Amino acid sequence: MTCPLSCQEIASLEALMDEEIALLDLRRSQLSCLCGAIVDRDEDAVEGLLEQIERAQQLQAATDGKLQALRKVAARRLCRPEGQVKLSGLIAALDEPLRPPLAERRQRIIDLAGRLQQEHMRTVILLTECARLNRMLLEGLFPQGEGVTTYDADGAEAWRGEAGLVDTER
Numbered sequence: 001m002t003c004p005l006s007c008q009e010i011a012s013l014e015a016l017m018d019e020e021i022a023l024l025d026l027r028r029s030q031l032s033c034l035c036g037a038i039v040d041r042d043e044d045a046v047e048g049l050l051e052q053i054e055r056a057q058q059l060q061a062a063t064d065g066k067l068q069a070l071r072k073v074a075a076r077r078l079c080r081p082e083g084q085v086k087l088s089g090l091i092a093a094l095d096e097p098l099r100p101p102l103a104e105r106r107q108r109i110i111d112l113a114g115r116l117q118q119e120h121m122r123t124v125i126l127l128t129e130c131a132r133l134n135r136m137l138l139e140g141l142f143p144q145g146e147g148v149t150t151y152d153a154d155g156a157e158a159w160r161g162e163a164g165l166v167d168t169e170r
Contacts, residue, residue: 004074004093010102013070013090017105019063024112027056031119035126 005013030053037045075085078093091102 003095003098004077004090005070009070009073010094010098012066014101014105016063016067016070017102017109020067021105021108021112023056023060023063024109024116027053027060028112028116028119030056031116031123035119035123038126038130 003010030049034046034049034053037049071085071090072082074090074093075082078085087106091099091106094102
């Protein structure tokens with residue numbers, strides 16, 4: 001079987017996989033820091049981290065686009081539909097000396113993706129628990145109120161509890 005990628009394209013694939021590894025590690029770290037900032041109630045840190053996470057998502061989209069372009073080239077050369085060319089199949093189609101470094105990077109990506117997924121779940125659980133505690137606190141402060149309505153952080157709308165004990169409007 002002929003190699004579906006040129007030497008330059010293989011070098012580009014290695015670089016993109018290294019980028020992917022760095023991005024996965026960065027995104028996992030960002031989520032971990034976000035959890036810490038939420039627990040510490042550091043609003044400035046949370047805001048900064050959310051901006052960093054957005055930038056990392058933009059970098060991720062750019063990297064994904066470059067990887068997709070390489071997959072398209074390989075699919076065309078292998079005479080297969082683009083959706084059928086996966087990284088594992090592409091690595092298997094390469095000559096033997098080229099496989100191990102790419103296979104190692106692929107495994108590292110799989111491992112980091114799993115760690116990112118765990119950190120994401122940890123963050124979701126933390127945020128869910130924060131929301132639950134906030135609801136319980138509001139229900140405790142306003143026990144006679146049938147429904148408590150909350151609004152976004154910029155306070156676009158006035159909010160008053162029905163019990164009348166505490167005025168939460170600034």
